[in-house]
Amino acid sequence: MIDFLNAIVALSNFVIVPAIAYGSQLALGALGVTLIYGILRFSNFAHGDTMASGAMFTIFVTWWMQSAGINLGPLPTALLALPFGILGCMALVLFTDRFVYRFYRAQKAKPVILVIVSMGVMFIMNGLVRFSIGPGEQRFSDGERFIINAREFKEFTGLREGLAIKTSQGITVITAVIVVALLFWFLNRTRTGKSMRAYSDNEDLALLSGINPERVVMYTWLLVAALATTAGVLYGLDKSFKPFTYFQLLLPIFASAIVGGLGSPIGAIAGGFVIAFSEITITYAWKKVLVYMMPEQLEPSGLVQLLSTDYKFAVSFVILLIVLLFKPTGLFSGKAV
Amino acid sequence: MTFPIKNVALFAIMAGLLFYTGITESWNTALGLFNMCLISAIMALGVNLQWGYAGLFNVGVMGFVALGGLAAVLVSHAPVTEAWSEGGLGVIVALLTGAATILLATLIMRRKPHSRTRTLALLAVLVGGFFLFRALFDPSVLAIEKVNPAATGFLGGLGLPILMSWPVGGLLAAAAAWLIGKTALGLRSDYLAIATLGIAEIVIAVLKNEDWLTRGVKNIAGLERPVPYEVDLQNSPAFVERANNFGLDAIEASTLFVKANYSLLFAAVLIILLVMFQLALNSPWGRMLRAIRDNEVAAEAMGKDVTARHLQVFILGSAICGLAGAMMTTLDGQLIPGTYQPLRFTFLVWVMVIVGGSGNNIGAILGGFLIWYLWIQVEPLGHWLMGVVTSGMAEGSALKEHLLESAAHMRLLTMGLVLLLVLRFSPRGLIPEK
Numbered sequence: 119m120i121d122f123l124n125a126i127v128a129l130s131n132f133v134i135v136p137a138i139a140y141g142s143q144l145a146l147g148a149l150g151v152t153l154i155y156g157i158l159r160f161s162n163f164a165h166g167d168t169m170a171s172g173a174m175f176t177i178f179v180t181w182w183m184q185s186a187g188i189n190l191g192p193l194p195t196a197l198l199a200l201p202f203g204i205l206g207c208m209a210l211v212l213f214t215d216r217f218v219y220r221f222y223r224a225q226k227a228k229p230v231i232l233v234i235v236s237m238g239v240m241f242i243m244n245g246l247v248r249f250s251i252g253p254g255e256q257r258f259s260d261g262e263r264f265i266i267n268a269r270e271f272k273e274f275t276g277l278r279e280g281l282a283i284k285t286s287q288g289i290t291v292i293t294a295v296i297v298v299a300l301l302f303w304f305l306n307r308t309r310t311g312k313s314m315r316a317y318s319d320n321e322d323l324a325l326l327s328g329i330n331p332e333r334v335v336m337y338t339w340l341l342v343a344a345l346a347t348t349a350g351v352l353y354g355l356d357k358s359f360k361p362f363t364y365f366q367l368l369l370p371i372f373a374s375a376i377v378g379g380l381g382s383p384i385g386a387i388a389g390g391f392v393i394a395f396s397e398i399t400i401t402y403a404w405k406k407v408l409v410y411m412m413p414e415q416l417e418p419s420g421l422v423q424l425l426s427t428d429y430k431f432a433v434s435f436v437i438l439l440i441v442l443l444f445k446p447t448g449l450f451s452g453k454a455v
Numbered sequence: 456m457t458f459p460i461k462n463v464a465l466f467a468i469m470a471g472l473l474f475y476t477g478i479t480e481s482w483n484t485a486l487g488l489f490n491m492c493l494i495s496a497i498m499a500l501g502v503n504l505q506w507g508y509a510g511l512f513n514v515g516v517m518g519f520v521a522l523g524g525l526a527a528v529l530v531s532h533a534p535v536t537e538a539w540s541e542g543g544l545g546v547i548v549a550l551l552t553g554a555a556t557i558l559l560a561t562l563i564m565r566r567k568p569h570s571r572t573r574t575l576a577l578l579a580v581l582v583g584g585f586f587l588f589r590a591l592f593d594p595s596v597l598a599i600e601k602v603n604p605a606a607t608g609f610l611g612g613l614g615l616p617i618l619m620s621w622p623v624g625g626l627l628a629a630a631a632a633w634l635i636g637k638t639a640l641g642l643r644s645d646y647l648a649i650a651t652l653g654i655a656e657i658v659i660a661v662l663k664n665e666d667w668l669t670r671g672v673k674n675i676a677g678l679e680r681p682v683p684y685e686v687d688l689q690n691s692p693a694f695v696e697r698a699n700n701f702g703l704d705a706i707e708a709s710t711l712f713v714k715a716n717y718s719l720l721f722a723a724v725l726i727i728l729l730v731m732f733q734l735a736l737n738s739p740w741g742r743m744l745r746a747i748r749d750n751e752v753a754a755e756a757m758g759k760d761v762t763a764r765h766l767q768v769f770i771l772g773s774a775i776c777g778l779a780g781a782m783m784t785t786l787d788g789q790l791i792p793g794t795y796q797p798l799r800f801t802f803l804v805w806v807m808v809i810v811g812g813s814g815n816n817i818g819a820i821l822g823g824f825l826i827w828y829l830w831i832q833v834e835p836l837g838h839w840l841m842g843v844v845t846s847g848m849a850e851g852s853a854l855k856e857h858l859l860e861s862a863a864h865m866r867l868l869t870m871g872l873v874l875l876l877v878l879r880f881s882p883r884g885l886i887p888e889k
Contacts, residue, residue, distance in 0.1 A: 161645040163514075218875060230512055230644045234809065235878055237514075237802055241871025244798065248864040365797070369656055372649045380645075424585070428664045435653035439638050442650070446642050 120277070125410035127279040131268070132406065137391075137398040139287040139356055142294035145390030146349035147367060148374035149301065149383055150342045156318040156381040157338040158219070160232035165346060165371065167243035170364035171210055172347025173354045174251050176203025177258045184260065192262040197289065200351055207343040214239055215339050223335070240365075247361045256359040259286060279406075286355040297348055298387060301341065305383065310337050318381065366431070370397070373434040377441045379448025388449060393434045401427040462817060462886055469824050476832070483707070486714040488831060493721035494783050496823030499807040500728055500816060501775030506805075507814035507888070508736060509768040510748040512644050515635070515651030517800035518658035519773045522631055523624030523780020524790050525662060528669060530620035531679045532612035538602040538667075543610060545595025546667065549588055556584025599667040609670045617679050621724070621781045628777025629770045631658070636766040647769075655801060662792035669790060676789040682716035685709040717786055724782065725820070728775065732816050744768060745814075776804075798867065803830060806874045812884025821886055829873070830866055837865030 147169060154162045162168075179199035189195045218239060222232055265288045268280030305311040310333075317324040317334045325331060350364065357363070374393045378385025403421035425432065441448060473492075477485035498516065505511040560580050567573045600608045631654060639650035662669050669675065688694045688709035698708030735741055747754040747761050755761050784790055803826065811822020841862040848855040877884065 161648065163648075218879075221879060230510070231878075231882075233512065233645060233648060234805070235875065237805060238871045238874035238878065241798070241802060241806075241867050241874065243871075245864055245867030245869075245871060248867065249861045252861070253864070366656070369649070369653055372652075376646070376649065426664060428660050429657075431653065431656040431660060435650075435657055438649065438653060442642060442646060443638055446646070 121410040124277050124279045125407050127271075127275075127277055127281050128406045128410065131279065131281045133395075133398055133402055135281075135283055135287055137395045139284075139290045140398065141391035141394030142290050143349050143353045143356065143390075144367075144370055144374045144394050145387040146294055146297060146345050146352070147371040148378065148386035148390050149298070150345040150349070151371055151375040152378070152381055152383060152386040153338055153342055153345070155375070157314060157334060158223075158232070160229040160236065161372065161380075163233060163236045163368065164214075164240040164243055165342075166364045166366070166368040167240050167247065167361075168207065168211060168343070168346040169350030169353070169367065170247045170359075170361050171243050171350075172203050172207035172343065173350030173359055173364070174203075174247050175206030175210075176200055176347060176351045177251065177256055177354070177359060179203060180258045190261060192285070193289070194259045194261045194285065194355055196258055196351055196355055197293075200348065203351060204344045204347045207347040208340050210243075211339045211343045212336065215335065244361065244365065251359075251361070253361055256354075258359065259355045261285060279410075284356070286352070290352045290356055293348060293352060297345065301345070301383070304341070310334075314338060369431055370394075370434040373438040376438055376448055379450040382448065382450040385448050385450030392449075393437060396437055397430045397433045400424045400433050401430050462821075465821055465885060469821065469828070472828055483710055483714065486711060486718060488828060490714060490717050490721060490786055491783075491831075492824040492827045493718065493725055494779050494786065495804070495807060495827040496820040497721075497725055497728060497779040497782070498776055498804045499811060499819040499823035500725075500732065501772045501779065502804050502808045503772075503811075503813060503816060503819035504732065504775065505768055505772035506808060507812075507819065508741070508744045508748065509765060509772075510644070511640075511765060511769050511772070512648045513651045513769065513772065514648050514797075514801050514805070515653075515655035515773075516776050516804045517795050517797050518651070518655030519628035519631065519776035520780030520783065520800050521655075521658050521662055521792070521795050522627040523621075523777040523782070524784035524795075525669060526624035526627050526777065527617060527620040527678060527781045527784035528675050528790050529612045530615050530623050531617035532675065533614045535602065535607045535609065535611035538599045538607060538610050541602055542595030542598035542667070545591060546599065546610070549592035549595060552584065552591055553588045556580060556588065559584070596667045607670075608673070609667050609675075616681070617785050618681050618720075620785070621778050624781030625774035625778040628780070629774040632770045632773035633766070636769045640765045640769060641762045652797075652801075655797065659792060659795050662790075662795070669792060672793055674789060674791045674793075678784065678788045678790070680788060681720065681785065682713050685713055688712060721782060721786075724778070729816055729820065736816070803827075803870065806870050808884075809874060810877045810884060812886040812888065814888030815884070815886050818884050818886030818888075822884070825885075826870070826873075830870065833866045833869045834863060837862040837869075840865070 147165065150168070151162060151165050154160065154165070176196055176199045179202040180194075180196045183189070183195050183199055188198065190198055218235060219232065222235060262285050264282055265285055266281055266283040268282040271282070272278070272280045303311075305315055313324065313329045314334050314337060316327065317329055317331065321331075324334075353364075353367070370393050374389035375386050376389070377392055378387070378389030401423065403423040405422045408422055473485050473489055476488060498520065501519075502513065502516060505513050560577055563573060563577055563580065567576070599610060602608060635647075635650050635654050639647040663671055665671065666673070685706070686709075689705045694709070694712075695705045698705050701708065703711070736744070743754070743759055744764060746757075747759060747764055751761055804823075807822035807826040808819050809822070810826055811820065812818025838859075841858050845855040845858050
């Protein structure tokens with residue numbers, strides 16, 4: 119019985135808790151991608167770098183607050199800085215939309231042209247971020263590090279395995295729930311949200327009903343900026359901030375959005391968790407859990423790690439391929455074929 | 456083929472830029488730039504075939520280039536006999552087991568009707584095959600990596616002339632492209648983009664982590680060369696004498712001679728490819744490609760097999776990128792997996808194609824030359840610019856130091872700006888399609 123509890127705790131500590139946190143971050147990122155896809159109808163390659171830009175603005179404000187002695191006690195100061203980061207990111211994406219994307223929208227350019235344009239935006243945003251904050255790793259988390267500490271958990275329960283929940287993981291999940299709830303409330307209950315969904319479902323019909331497309335697009339960018347900044351800051355708090363890793367997040371984020379079904383918000387969330395759980399379960403060394411579950415003579419000799427952690431991209435990629443082969447519209451039937 | 460004045464002038468300007476570098480910096484730098492320009496032009500040709508002629512969106516150029524680099528190692532490096540005897544057979548058996556597993560699974564998928572038994576059988580084959588593969592693979596890999604890890608620790612290659620790796624690199628890239636094309640072509644264009652983005656990351660991950668194959672991040676240096684070594688030239692009296700006749704000292708002459716040899720090789724490949732492309736693209740096959748690109752539905756109604764042509768072009772274009780990758784590794788004489796960066800190898804090539812003129816091979820070549828030149832020369836320019844900007848600031852101020860330090864990141868900004876400006880104001884590029 120104790121062995122079983124130990125196994126459960128080890129599993130939660132190394133797989134379930136990190137995967138839930140990572141999944142929430144991916145889901146927030148994928149929501150941004152899926153919104154742009156649904157409304158503006160292209161895959162935004164600059165999304166990773168939008169996340170990095172938003173996180174960068176937040177980090178600057180956080181640093182300023184830290185130097186000014188403003189903090190949230192046990193919570194990271196970055197949470198207080200997040201609204202300012204979102205505002206900065208909103209300004210940035212509205213600026214790019216005004217000076218880059220709007221021209222192509224007016225021309226009714228093909229989606230693939232917009233993808234290439236977003237590639238150019240990606241270059242510029244990437245350059246701006248590296249230029250402003252440098253290509254290195256930045257740490258900006260402060261406050262309490264753990265909600266539940268592994269040592270205290272062991273002392274409290276008397277189990278051999280400890281369970282640690284980082285503050286950043288707790289905050290990630292809570293923030294993600296709040297943000298997603300707000301987003302769905304906005305999309306389903308408000309006038310603007312409804313007009314956005316109408317525009318996404320059928321552009322011509324929406325235009326006929328007197329929906330102002332530029333307004334819809336503007337609100338989309340504002341939502342995307344908020345989602346991207348939140349995702350970027352949460353990821354940065356949980357791991358660390360490094361411009362290049364944000365670029366690399368593009369693949370799992372797109373995989374999440376496509377697995378869930380491009381254009382479907384629910385799908386984006388589901389996809390994020392599918393990708394996160396598969397990435398972590400496949401790259402986790404299961405020995406620690408199996409030791410408790412198996413009789414002693416069957417104890418595994420190796421680490422029982424299916425793939426080394428460096429191949430986590432391969433996992434999201436393979437899932438992506440499987441979904442593309444068997445159900446190209448994704449789990450929740452997005453709009454793309 | 457005709458040569459409008461404008462195109463000749465553009466190439467003349469490009470040549471002028473290279474000459475200017477030769478005069479103001481050194482001829483060595485200029486030739487080095489020229490060599491990389493040639494390789495970039497070949498990459499741009501490959502991407503242009505896919506995008507310009509068929510409208511396929513490939514953002515996995517880096518992966519194909521890296522596969523070419525892998526080919527250079529696998530073909531030219533001397534085999535490590537001890538490693539082969541320790542675990543060579545084991546690795547091959549394991550890889551064959553893996554391949555057999557996938558084959559078996561595909562057969563079950565294809566042959567049996569959809570049922571729960573089939574799903575269970577599939578799972579059993581895949582999971583069982585995976586563990587069998589790992590059981591065979593892991594001990595052999597450990598054995599190989601234990602063989603003199605400081606110097607080798609990998610299987611080595613075939614010990615063949617490195618020039619043979621160029622077509623092999625193309626073949627490797629083509630195989631990867633086939634895999635991707637089979638799954639993602641025929642779906643939305645964005646999906647192909649994401650799939651290629653993924654395969655590129657995976658290729659790099661394999662290069663970095665499979666030490667038995669590539670030594671991973673320990674890198675492989677000192678690959679064989681298709682051209683003479685500088686030291687040998689400097690020791691050859693005949694060469695020294697000839698260099699003196701030209702009024703050059705032996706050391707400079709030898710480096711120039713080696714670089715010029717590379718230039719000749721690369722230029723030959725570029726010219727052969729260009730001629731082949733021009734012939735192919737002016738043939739009925741080329742017209743069909745453009746017809747498909749311009750209106751897929753109409754072409755399909757005319758009985759053209761759109762997906763098959765797309766697959767063909769996708770494989771061809773990727774093979775060209777693989778070839779260029781093998782050439783680049785040959786030029787460097789080393790394989791450093793850590794240097795493969797998507798911004799540098801995928802997106803920069805895209806900038807070359809768009810700026811040069813998608814749908815026009817001459818344009819793609821010009822783009823390759825120009826953008827590579829800018830990519831290298833923007834950095835000193837950025838330093839100079841920052842020097843001017845910061846000249847008025849107080850010595851030692853934090854902002855000044857930050858700006859001077861960040862000048863290196865100017866090139867990303869510049870490339871993005873160039874791409875956006877060209878797309879906006881001259882979407883057909885410098886030398887547009889006719």
